[in-house]
Amino acid sequence: MTQEPAITPELIAKHGITPEEYERICSILGRDPNFTELGIFSVMWSEHCSYKNSKPELRKFPTTGPGVLVKAGEENAGVIDIGDGWAIAFKMESHNHPSAIEPFQGAATGVGGIIRDIFTMGARPVFSLNSLRFGPITGNGSAAVANNRRLFAGVVEGIAHYGNCIGIPTIGGEVYFDESYEGNPLVNVFCLGVLRHEEIARGGAVGVGNPVFYVGAETGRDGLAGAAFASRDLTEESKQDRPAVQVGDPFREKLLLEACLELLASGAVAGIQDMGAAGLTCSTCETASRAGTGVEIDLNKVPKREPDMTPYEIMLSESQERMLIIVTRGREQIVRDIFEKWDLPYAEVGVVKDDGMMRVCVGGDVVAQIPAHKLAEDAPIYHREASARPAPEPLGTLPEADPLAALPALLAHPSIASKNWVYRQYDHMVRAGTCVLPGSDAAVFLVREADKILAATSDCNALYCALDPREGAKIAVAEAARNLACSGARPLAVTDNLNFGNPYKPENFWQLRECVEGLAEACREFGTPVTGGNVSLYNQSPAGAVDPTPTVGMVGIIHSPAHITTQAFKGAGDAILLLGDIGGEMGGSHYVKVIHGRKAGTPPRLDYAKEKRVQEAVRSLIRMGLVRSAHDCSEGGLAVALAESCISGAEAIGAEIDLTRFGNLPDGELLFNESQSRIVISVRRENAAAALALAEWQGVPTHRLGFTGGKHLRIKSGEREWPWLVSDLHAAWWNSIGEAMEANG
Amino acid sequence: MKAAVIRFPGSNCDQDCYHVLKNGFGLDTEYVWHKEGSVEQFDMIVLPGGFSYGDYLRCGAIARYSPVMRSVAAEAERGKLVLGICNGFQILCEARLLPGALIRNRSLHFICEHVHTRLENMETAFSHAEVTKSGGKLLTARTGLLLHMPIAHGEGNYTADAETLREINRNKQVVLRYADDHGAITGGANPNGSAENIAGITNRAGNVFGLMPHPERACDPLLGSEDGKLIFQSVIESAKKAAK
Numbered sequence: 001m002t003q004e005p006a007i008t009p010e011l012i013a014k015h016g017i018t019p020e021e022y023e024r025i026c027s028i029l030g031r032d033p034n035f036t037e038l039g040i041f042s043v044m045w046s047e048h049c050s051y052k053n054s055k056p057e058l059r060k061f062p063t064t065g066p067g068v069l070v071k072a073g074e075e076n077a078g079v080i081d082i083g084d085g086w087a088i089a090f091k092m093e094s095h096n097h098p099s100a101i102e103p104f105q106g107a108a109t110g111v112g113g114i115i116r117d118i119f120t121m122g123a124r125p126v127f128s129l130n131s132l133r134f135g136p137i138t139g140n141g142s143a144a145v146a147n148n149r150r151l152f153a154g155v156v157e158g159i160a161h162y163g164n165c166i167g168i169p170t171i172g173g174e175v176y177f178d179e180s181y182e183g184n185p186l187v188n189v190f191c192l193g194v195l196r197h198e199e200i201a202r203g204g205a206v207g208v209g210n211p212v213f214y215v216g217a218e219t220g221r222d223g224l225a226g227a228a229f230a231s232r233d234l235t236e237e238s239k240q241d242r243p244a245v246q247v248g249d250p251f252r253e254k255l256l257l258e259a260c261l262e263l264l265a266s267g268a269v270a271g272i273q274d275m276g277a278a279g280l281t282c283s284t285c286e287t288a289s290r291a292g293t294g295v296e297i298d299l300n301k302v303p304k305r306e307p308d309m310t311p312y313e314i315m316l317s318e319s320q321e322r323m324l325i326i327v328t329r330g331r332e333q334i335v336r337d338i339f340e341k342w343d344l345p346y347a348e349v350g351v352v353k354d355d356g357m358m359r360v361c362v363g364g365d366v367v368a369q370i371p372a373h374k375l376a377e378d379a380p381i382y383h384r385e386a387s388a389r390p391a392p393e394p395l396g397t398l399p400e401a402d403p404l405a406a407l408p409a410l411l412a413h414p415s416i417a418s419k420n421w422v423y424r425q426y427d428h429m430v431r432a433g434t435c436v437l438p439g440s441d442a443a444v445f446l447v448r449e450a451d452k453i454l455a456a457t458s459d460c461n462a463l464y465c466a467l468d469p470r471e472g473a474k475i476a477v478a479e480a481a482r483n484l485a486c487s488g489a490r491p492l493a494v495t496d497n498l499n500f501g502n503p504y505k506p507e508n509f510w511q512l513r514e515c516v517e518g519l520a521e522a523c524r525e526f527g528t529p530v531t532g533g534n535v536s537l538y539n540q541s542p543a544g545a546v547d548p549t550p551t552v553g554m555v556g557i558i559h560s561p562a563h564i565t566t567q568a569f570k571g572a573g574d575a576i577l578l579l580g581d582i583g584g585e586m587g588g589s590h591y592v593k594v595i596h597g598r599k600a601g602t603p604p605r606l607d608y609a610k611e612k613r614v615q616e617a618v619r620s621l622i623r624m625g626l627v628r629s630a631h632d633c634s635e636g637g638l639a640v641a642l643a644e645s646c647i648s649g650a651e652a653i654g655a656e657i658d659l660t661r662f663g664n665l666p667d668g669e670l671l672f673n674e675s676q677s678r679i680v681i682s683v684r685r686e687n688a689a690a691a692l693a694l695a696e697w698q699g700v701p702t703h704r705l706g707f708t709g710g711k712h713l714r715i716k717s718g719e720r721e722w723p724w725l726v727s728d729l730h731a732a733w734w735n736s737i738g739e740a741m742e743a744n745g
Numbered sequence: 746m747k748a749a750v751i752r753f754p755g756s757n758c759d760q761d762c763y764h765v766l767k768n769g770f771g772l773d774t775e776y777v778w779h780k781e782g783s784v785e786q787f788d789m790i791v792l793p794g795g796f797s798y799g800d801y802l803r804c805g806a807i808a809r810y811s812p813v814m815r816s817v818a819a820e821a822e823r824g825k826l827v828l829g830i831c832n833g834f835q836i837l838c839e840a841r842l843l844p845g846a847l848i849r850n851r852s853l854h855f856i857c858e859h860v861h862t863r864l865e866n867m868e869t870a871f872s873h874a875e876v877t878k879s880g881g882k883l884l885t886a887r888t889g890l891l892l893h894m895p896i897a898h899g900e901g902n903y904t905a906d907a908e909t910l911r912e913i914n915r916n917k918q919v920v921l922r923y924a925d926d927h928g929a930i931t932g933g934a935n936p937n938g939s940a941e942n943i944a945g946i947t948n949r950a951g952n953v954f955g956l957m958p959h960p961e962r963a964c965d966p967l968l969g970s971e972d973g974k975l976i977f978q979s980v981i982e983s984a985k986k987a988a989k
Contacts, residue, residue: 165796167757251799427897432761
């Protein structure tokens with residue numbers, strides 16, 4: 001064996017381990033660690049694996065509820081009951097750092113990782129979403145814009161490559177563009193799977209004497225210590241970290257997925273865990289820790305892609321498409337038969353022990369020996385210092401801007417524009433269950449095996465979070481629930497992905513804490529427990545931290561196919577109603593950002609009681625069969641919501657709108673304010689009075705806005721009148737991203 | 746009467762096809778693993794979409810060497826009905842059971858969207874039937890009928906040499922062409938650059954059919970179209986007739 005480097009203070013520091021943490025390691029081991037053990041501790045105690053800086057915050061989330069079958073943190077993903085013996089497992093995870101360095105593989109392996117988390121639970125993955133953030137892609141060909149486009153194109157292609165090949169439809173999500181993400185894009189991927197209650201698989205190394213199998217792809221040198229890489233700031237030198245980015249093989253993962261589900265159904269599995277971050281290290285010590293046992297493995301038996309790999313490299317590799325399976329003794333042959341059928345590598349690499357140790361051997365030599373539970377669970381916990389950021393710059397008086405030009409400009413802004421350039425590249429229809437195509441308030445999917453209709457959405461207005469993290473996080477939850485309500489669904493549960501800057505900077509940590517508390521409070525209000533998720537810190541480039549982005553993935557259920565509702569107007573002559581008030585809050589609005597070039601003001605306030613009433617009202621109107629379309633007002637306010645309802649259907653339909661009743665609000669405020677708790681619905685003309693009365697009866701102020709039809713979206717208010725050709729609005733909205741991406745330079 | 750859905754490693758529309766045949770049409774349907782030696786006992790054979798062998802070489806280029814393909818070719822030779830969808834179409838071309846080839850989309854991007862295709866020949870075993878849509882409306886095959894189905898592929902650009910194109914036109918082997926919503930065969934309606942907007946063809950004998958659109962994703966009003974039923978109804982009727 002080659003000589004291992006000596007443990008020096010420099011080597012310890014290079015592993016991101018502080019002197020205090022090193023002391024802790026020595027006291028756990030009762031001696032100094034060797035090189036391999038140091039590497040193992042460095043990845044397990046990285047933020048990515050240990051949540052050492054965020055754990056006290058994460059404990060604030062509500063994690064229980066009547067439908068929760070597996071709680072957050074217990075296993076690889078939470079599991080929620082959906083009735084009739086069926087359940088869903090879902091989770092969101094980030095691959096921000098790898099995607100910044102190598103967008104295609106970074107995003108692709110992110111998809112691969114989240115899919116493994118789901119089938120590890122025994123669930124068949126049925127759909128994916130993603131939530132993406134990039135720097136601006138429009139403007140005059142600066143190097144920064146060109147790089148943002150390269151990252152955006154690469155990430156989308158990587159997601160498409162992996163998701164399309166493995167045959168799991170990518171049915172929705174969100175994409176935003178903002179300067180703060182320049183050099184540090186966010187790539188959050190979500191996957192949901194379905195299973196029977198009795199099929200829930202556990203990640204424990206149970207049964208002393210049970211054999212431990214390694215299945216899936218061979219271990220290579222790719223992705224070495226990726227978890228540690230993800231737990232520091234991105235710098236100019238980060239490009240040298242390219243070996244820390246893994247390479248994905250969706251074909252291998254498809255085979256692995258089918259083989260594992262077949263094996264789980266055979267009853268031969270005692271425990272199962274995927275090898276994601278920290279690979280073989282994490283899967284062995286976590287399975288042992290969960291079961292209160294020990295695991296001993298022999299690295300000579302691990303299938304390897306390259307010769308002469310050291311124990312350090314094998315243990316820290318993040319090669320993709322690998323699983324660790326604890327097999328019930330006596331049933332080894334079932335594993336061999338299934339993995340041979342699928343032409344996948346497998347090997348019996350170890351055994352479950354009763355001594356609580358994670359023991360790594362090379363033949364007869366022990367190369368690492370660490371108490372598994374202490375390694376997995378006893379990472380230091382830090383209560384970081386928080387200091388509030390200064391209050392946002394007040395808005396002041398806004399200069400006049402012509403609404404005739406402002407609306408198309410907002411619709412063409414890539415954050416608001418149609419994402420068809422993106423979702424056309426994703427197979428969003430495989431598995432033959434996509435009832436609502438991408439581009440409406442929420443994705444709707446028929447899970448055939450369970451005969452259940454699910455709705456899912458991901459939301460986060462990071463602009464609000466930058467100006468007021470607590471309120472912004474609350475609104476992210478409220479908007480997700482509102483999107484589900486508009487699609488006819490009742491929300492069930494939440495997964496979140498917390499994307500923030502370096503937690504050692506007190507103002508970044510303050511943002512994290514404010515957002516977590518906002519999310520936790522709102523999840524309690526909406527009765528949606530958090531079933532798991534991911535924390536991604538150190539999202540900063542040399543220019544600073546990204547806007548705080550606590551992405552919320554929410555899943556709901558729709559009781560009948562008749563309740564599936566989309567945002568587009570359905571025909572001419574329907575009445576258009578506004579559920580909620582006209583509002584007037586301009587702080588943090590996209591109008592102020594896009595038209596006036598400022599990220600300023602206090603973002604809108606959320607009133608839970610009002611929000612819940614408006615959501616309940618739209619859901620009950622939908623269930624009564626009154627609603628033809630429903631769309632919430634979010635970025636760009638009422639005018640953008642109306643325009644999107646006009647132009648997002650198979651055929652563009654105009655609308656005649658009269659806002660005279662709302663008095664003399666200035667143009668910008670009247671049309672583009674982003675006050676919360678507002679939904680635009682259309683109903684058949686003859687049902688308008690009934691819908692209005694029912695909504696009012698539920699305590700929701702409701703207003704007749706006008707009617708659908710014609711070639712224009714025409715909005716009047718007293719003497720003021722703004723007509724837009726819907727074909728022009730459609731062109732601005734539909735082509736904007738494609739044009740930016742095809743532009744030269 | 747029995748249908749086979751072949752599963753190659755990397756097939757991913759196998760479950761969708763199985764569902765439509767088994768639960769939609771009530772057909773006795775079985776999965777056949779690609780390592781199986783024979784499909785002789787089946788009356789119709791479906792090669793589903795997906796990424797067989799990851800499509801890492803050329804789409805369908807490795808799958809054609811799967812053990813089961815020898816039997817598929819033999820059964821096709823004997824006149825049995827074979828339907829290849831998307832990757833299944835690519836495999837049939839690679840196996841020389843259909844003429845021509847499918848290359849990368851003109852845009853070089855994967856494309857997933859609903860398209861219109863025009864029925865060019867209503868007299869094949871795969872395109873002659875009449876089906877009832879939910880709500881009782883009839884969908885009856887006729888030349889010029891527009892079928893609304895999704896496509897989802899990176900390599901669906903049909904190409905063949907001039908002589909082959911002449912021949913498949915002469916023999917009425919072209920069953921579907923991409924069209925606009927008025928039924929016109931235009932460049933703008935061609936999503937991937939296919940020669941002459943070709944979306945689906947049969948072999949000379951008319952018992953092997955390959956198409957890029959996914960009929961199995963267009964058999965349920967909840968998914969936005971039931972037009973795919975026409976393809977399945979046709980092939981099932983033809984197979985039943987042949988089985989008698």
